Amino acid sequence: xxxxxxQFLIVGxxxxxxxxxxxxxxxxxxxxxxxxxxxxxxxNLTLITFSRFGESARPITGPTFVVFVITVAAAExxxxxxxxxxxxxxxxxxxxxxxxFLKS
Amino acid sequence: xxxxxxVLSFWVLAAVTLVSAGGVMVSRNLFHAVLFxxxxxxxxxxxxxxxxxxxxxxxxxxIYVGAIAVLVLFAILLTPHAGRxxxxxxxxxxxxxxxxxxxxxxIFVIVDADWRTISESPSVGVRELGSALLGTWALPxxxxxxxxxxxxxxxxxxxxxxxxxxxxxxx
Amino acid sequence: MTLLVFLxxxxxxxxxxxxxxxxxxxxxxxxxLPSGIVYVVAVLLGFVASFLIFVLPSxxxxxxxxxxxxxxxxxxxxxxNRVGPKGLLQxxxxxxxxxxxxxxxxxxxxxxxxxxxPIIFVAPCVLLFAVIPFGPNMIIADIPVALLYFLAVSxxxxxxxxxxxWSANNKxxxxxxxxxxxxxxxxxxxxxxxxxxxxxFTGTLSLQEMVLWQKSNDIWVVFLQPLAFAIYFICVxxxxxxxxxxxxxxxxxxxxxxxxxYSGMKWGLFYGMDIGYAIAASAFAATxxxxxxxxxxxxxxxxxxxxxxxxxxxxxxxxxxxxxTLPRLRLDQLMTFAWKFMLPVALINLVVVATERxxxxxxxxxxxxxxxxxxxxxxxxxxxxxxxxxxxRMLGYSPKDETPMRPRLFNDAxxxxxxxxxxxxx
Numbered sequence: 041x042x043x044x045x046x047q048f049l050i051v052g053x054x055x056x057x058x059x060x061x062x063x064x065x066x067x068x069x070x071x072x073x074x075x076x077x078x079x080x081x082x083x084n085l086t087l088i089t090f091s092r093f094g095e096s097a098r099p100i101t102g103p104t105f106v107v108f109v110i111t112v113a114a115a116e117x118x119x120x121x122x123x124x125x126x127x128x129x130x131x132x133x134x135x136x137x138x139x140x141f142l143k144s
Numbered sequence: 145x146x147x148x149x150x151v152l153s154f155w156v157l158a159a160v161t162l163v164s165a166g167g168v169m170v171s172r173n174l175f176h177a178v179l180f181x182x183x184x185x186x187x188x189x190x191x192x193x194x195x196x197x198x199x200x201x202x203x204x205x206x207i208y209v210g211a212i213a214v215l216v217l218f219a220i221l222l223t224p225h226a227g228r229x230x231x232x233x234x235x236x237x238x239x240x241x242x243x244x245x246x247x248x249x250x251i252f253v254i255v256d257a258d259w260r261t262i263s264e265s266p267s268v269g270v271r272e273l274g275s276a277l278l279g280t281w282a283l284p285x286x287x288x289x290x291x292x293x294x295x296x297x298x299x300x301x302x303x304x305x306x307x308x309x310x311x312x313x314x315x
Numbered sequence: 316m317t318l319l320v321f322l323x324x325x326x327x328x329x330x331x332x333x334x335x336x337x338x339x340x341x342x343x344x345x346x347x348l349p350s351g352i353v354y355v356v357a358v359l360l361g362f363v364a365s366f367l368i369f370v371l372p373s374x375x376x377x378x379x380x381x382x383x384x385x386x387x388x389x390x391x392x393x394x395x396n397r398v399g400p401k402g403l404l405q406x407x408x409x410x411x412x413x414x415x416x417x418x419x420x421x422x423x424x425x426x427x428x429x430x431x432x433p434i435i436f437v438a439p440c441v442l443l444f445a446v447i448p449f450g451p452n453m454i455i456a457d458i459p460v461a462l463l464y465f466l467a468v469s470x471x472x473x474x475x476x477x478x479x480x481w482s483a484n485n486k487x488x489x490x491x492x493x494x495x496x497x498x499x500x501x502x503x504x505x506x507x508x509x510x511x512x513x514x515x516f517t518g519t520l521s522l523q524e525m526v527l528w529q530k531s532n533d534i535w536v537v538f539l540q541p542l543a544f545a546i547y548f549i550c551v552x553x554x555x556x557x558x559x560x561x562x563x564x565x566x567x568x569x570x571x572x573x574x575x576x577y578s579g580m581k582w583g584l585f586y587g588m589d590i591g592y593a594i595a596a597s598a599f600a601a602t603x604x605x606x607x608x609x610x611x612x613x614x615x616x617x618x619x620x621x622x623x624x625x626x627x628x629x630x631x632x633x634x635x636x637x638x639x640t641l642p643r644l645r646l647d648q649l650m651t652f653a654w655k656f657m658l659p660v661a662l663i664n665l666v667v668v669a670t671e672r673x674x675x676x677x678x679x680x681x682x683x684x685x686x687x688x689x690x691x692x693x694x695x696x697x698x699x700x701x702x703x704x705x706x707x708r709m710l711g712y713s714p715k716d717e718t719p720m721r722p723r724l725f726n727d728a729x730x731x732x733x734x735x736x737x738x739x740x741x
Contacts, residue, residue: 041146041147041148041151042146042151043146043150043151043154044259044261045259045261046254046255046259047154047158048154048191048195049254050250050251050254050255051158051161051162051191053247053250053251053254054162054247054251055161055162055165055184055188056246056247056250057243057244057246057247057250058162058165058166058168058169058243059165060239060242060243060246061169061239061240061242061243062165062168062169064235064238064239064242064243065169065232065233065235065236065239065240066230066231066232066233067227067230067231067232067233068174068226068227068230068231070174070216070219070220070223070226071168071174071177071230073216074168074177074178074181074216075168077181077208077212078165078168078181078184081184081185081188081204081208084188084192084200084204085188085191085192088191088192088195088197088200089195091195091197091266091268092195092196092197092265092266093259093261093262094259094260094261094262095260095261095262096266098276098280099266099268100268100272100273100276101276102197102268103197103199103200103268103273104273104276104277104281106197106200107200107203107273107277108284108288110200110203110204110207110208111288111291111292112288112291113208113212114207114211114212114292114295115291115292115294115295116295117212117215117216118215118295118296118299119295119298119299119302121215121216121218121219121299122298122299122300122302122303123302124219124223125219125222125223125302125303126302126303128222128223128226129303129305132225133225133226134223134226134227135226135227136233137233137234149354175425175428175481176427176428179428179478182474198458198459198460199460199463202460202463202464202466202467203463205467205468205470205471206463206466206467206470209467209470209471209474210467210470210471210473210500210503211470211500213474214473214474214477214496214500217474217477217481217496218493218496221489221493269459270459270460270520
C-alpha cells in the first residue's frame with residue numbers, strides 16, 4: 041500500500057509515449073500540437089516526481105524548471121497555433137500531408 | 145507515500161490521465177480530442193497535488209486548462225474547413241511502433257534502476273519558489289519574459305491580414 | 316501571524332463556532348466506522364454545510380427573489396409578488412416550473428458534450444466553497460494556495476460554457492460561446508494583477524491567513540487598496556457575465572447566447588450556477604477585501620459566520636445594483652475597456668502597491684507595524700482616484716462629450732414640447 045517513485049515515472053513514460061504517437065501520426069496540425077502538449081506535461085510530471093522523491097541539495101530546482109517549461113509551452117502553443125491559422129488562410133488547409141510546397 | 149486514500153487517488157488519476165491521452169489519439173472528432181486533452185491536463189494537475197507541488201498544480205490548471213486549451217479551441221474554430229475528423233497520416237504504424245519501443249525502453253530502465261529515494265517530501269512552498277525565481281534563477285526568469293513578449297508579438301504579426309499590415313505600415 | 320484569542324468554547328452547542336458540531340459528529344462516527352471512511356463523511360458533511368445550508372438558500376432567496384425584487388424596485392416596478400406572501404415562494408415556483416419542462420436536445424447536436432456541459436458548469440461552483448473560511452475553524456480545506464485555487468477553478472466554467480455553445484450546432488450559440496470566452500480571458504488578466512497587489516501586503520495566498528492578517532492589523536483591504544477592489548469588482552462581474560457585461564446571454568441580441576438550445580432543468584442548472592458563481596465571487600471578495608469573518612473585535616460575540624454571510628450579501632447587493640442601473644455594453648467596448656483601460660490601471664496599481672510594500676519594509680526595519688497601513692490607505696485612496704482620472708484622460712475620454720443633454724421643456728399650446736436651441740442646450 042505504498043507508492044514508489046517507479047509508479048509515477050512509469051505513468052510519465054507512458055504519457056510521453058502516447059503524446060509521441062499522437063504528435064507523429066495526426067493529420068491535422070492542431071492534433072500534432074496536442075501531442076506535443078501531452079509530451080510536455082509528461083516531462084513536467086517526471087520533473088516534479090524527481091523533485092519529490094530524489095535527494096537534492098536544492099529541492100526548489102524541480103518546481104522552478106517546471107515553471108519555465110510551462111511558460112515555454114504556452115509561448116510555443118501560441119506561436120504554433122498562429123502559424124496554423126496563417127497557413128490555413130493562405131492554403132485553405134491544415135492537413136500536414138498536403139503542406140508539401142517545398143517539394144519540386 | 146502510504147495510506148489507502150493516497151494509493152487510491154494515484155490509481156484513479158493514472159487511469160483518468162492515461163485513458164484521456166488515449167482518447168486524444170483515438171477519438172474520431174477533433175473537438176472531443178480537445179476535451180480529452182483538457183481531462184489529461186486536469187489529471188496531471190491532480191498528480192502535482194499528490195506530489196506536494198500545489199502551486200504548480202494550480203498554475204497548471206490556470207495556464208493549461210484556462211489558456212492553452214482555450215487557444216486550441218479558438219484555433220479549431222478559426223480553421224473551419226480543415227479536417228475535423230482527427231484522422232491519422234500514413235505514418236500511423238511507424239509512429240505506434242516507435243512509441244511502443246520507446247515506452248519499452250523507458251519502462252525497462254525505470255524498473256531496473258536502483259533509485260535512491262527519500263521518504264518525506266522536502267518543504268518547497270510558494271515562498272521558496274518566489275525567492276528562487278527572483279534570486280538564483282533571475283536571468284532565466286527575465287529571458288522567459290522576453291520570450292513571452294516575442295511570442296505575443298509574433299503570434300499577432302502572423303495572423304494579420306495584408307490590409308491591416310498595409311494600414312499600419314510606416315511608409 | 317499573531318495568535319488570536321477566541322472566546323468561543325469547545326462545546327457543541329456554542330453556535331459561534333460551528334466546527335464544534337462537525338467535530339462532535341465526526342468523532343462520534345469515527346468510533347463506529349472503519350478507519351479512513353470518516354474522511355469521506357467529513358467531505359460530505361462539509362459539502363452539506365457549506366453548499367446546501369449556506370449557498371443554496373442564499374441562491375434561492377437572495378439570488379432569485381431578492382435580485383428580481385430589488386431590480387424591480389430600482390426600475391420603478393414591483394418585483395415578483397404573485398406567488399407567495401409578497402412573492403416569497405417565487406424561487407420554488409421557478410424550480411418546479413423548470414423541473415417539469417421538457418429538456419429538448421436538437422437532432423444534430425452533440426449529445427454527449429451537451430449532457431456533460433452543465434455538469435462541468437456546476438462542479439467548480441461547489442468546489443469553490445471548500446476553501447472559503449466561514450469562521451476561525453470553519454473551513455473545509457485550508458490549503459496554502461487558496462487564492463490560486465480560486466482563480467484556477469473559476470477558469471473552468473468558461474470551458475463548460477464554450478462546450479455548451481459549441482455542441483448545440485447553432486450559430487447563435489457559437490457566437491455566444493466565442494464572445495464569452497474572449498471576454499473572460501481578457502478580464503482574467505487584470506483580475507490576477509489586482510489580487511497580486513493584495514497578496515503583496517498580506518504575504519500569503521491562504522484565505523484563512525488573509526482574514527487573520529486583516530483581523531490582526533485592524534484594517535480591511537478595501538480601505539487599504541480601493542483600486543484593487545474596484546478592479547476586482549469590474550473584472551469579476553465581467554467573468555460572471557452579469558450586466559453591464561453580459562453579452563454572452565444578451566436576450567435581445569443573440570437569442571440566448573450559448574444557452575439557446577438548453578431548456579428545462581439543464582437551463583435551470585446554468586441559471587442557478589450563474590447566481591451560485593456570483594455568490595462564490597462575493598464570498599471570495601468578502602474574505603479577501605472586506606475582512607472575512609472578522610469585524611474589528613465583534614466576532615467574539617456575534618457568530619462569525621453570520622458576519623461573513625452579511626458581508627457576502629452586501630457585496631452581492633453591489634452586483635444587483637450595477638445590474639439595475641447600467642445598460643449593456645457592446646463587445647468591442649468591453650474589449651477596449653479590458654485591454655486599454657483595465658490592464659494598464661491594474662499594472663500601475665501593482666507597481667504602486669509594490670513600492671509601498673518595499674517602503675513599509677524599509678521604514679519599519681522589517682517589523683511591519685500597523686500604523687503605516689493607515690498612511691498607505693489614505694495615499695492609495697487618493698492615488699486610485701488620480702490614476703483612474705489621469706489614465707482616462709490619457710485615453711481621450713473627456714467628460715464634457717459624454718454628458719447627455721438635459722431636456723428642457725417649454726409649455727406650449729400643444730402641451731410640453733422640448734426646446735431645441737442652436738447651441739445644444741447644455
